[in-house]
Amino acid sequence: MDTNQILLAHTQYVAKFYQAYRGPLEKLIELIRYSIGEAAPAPDRVRNFLMRESTQRTLEQEWETALWRSADRTKSWRLVCLATQTDPEVAARLLAKRPPSPDCCSFCWADERGVMGALISEIDLYGNEVPAVRLHRQCARPWKLHRDLVARASGAASNIRESLL
Known part of the structure; x- marks a missing residue:
């Protein structure tokens, strides 16, 4: 599995674990890297990957995960699990x-x-x-x-x- 797929999967995992994350990008990167473990890419690599609009679109359309930067005064980040119920x-x-x-x-x-x-x-x-x-x-x-x-x-x-x- 390539690095992008690993990052997408672990970003989705973090979203599912927290349901709705609001906070700094650095903490989000730390959570994703912790989820991956020892094989985690460098923080700068994860940052660049998450900040891409194409990554955010892919997460939303294919991985049931929304990621965006808020318009609040702190410019915090949101990571939300978009998975729906079947029952x-x-x-x-x-x-x-x-x-x-x-x-x-x-x-x-x-x-x-x-x-x-x-x-x-x-x-x-x-x-x-x-x-x-x-x-x-x-x-x-x-x-x-x-x-x-x-x-x-x-x-x-x-x-x-x-x-x-």
């Missing part, structure tokens, strides 16, 4: 939970207090904003996948009930 009941429970503050993302619960434009409102099928649901751009897709899973499951359950009557 409709679990997905419904996750959708029903509300974050502790309206400044938090409804999917990953990362607090974005004081960061303008970090969160977007969810839009329903009719183009209306869904109240109390604010998401990172990166978290909107898995949130919608959970919504769709729950909707399909409830639709299938009602079809089964109708056929039994």
Whole structure:
């Protein structure tokens, strides 16, 4: 396995372990290198790899992991696990939970207090904003996948009930 694949896999592992990381890039690099172990590439190599836009796109599209630099005053980094549930009941429970503050993302619960434009409102099928649901751009897709899973499951359950009557 080449170094890039190893870095992608361990970045995904760190995202899954922490679910939503917010902090300096140096600490994130340290966590990824620790995950790899003795064969870890140099910190500068990991830094250059993580800062590439192509790496961030690949992580999001193929590895269920979002990585971006925040617009907050400290320019901290975010690493979020975008993995979705396959069980409709679990997905419904996750959708029903509300974050502790309206400044938090409804999917990953990362607090974005004081960061303008970090969160977007969810839009329903009719183009209306869904109240109390604010998401990172990166978290909107898995949130919608959970919504769709729950909707399909409830639709299938009602079809089964109708056929039994």
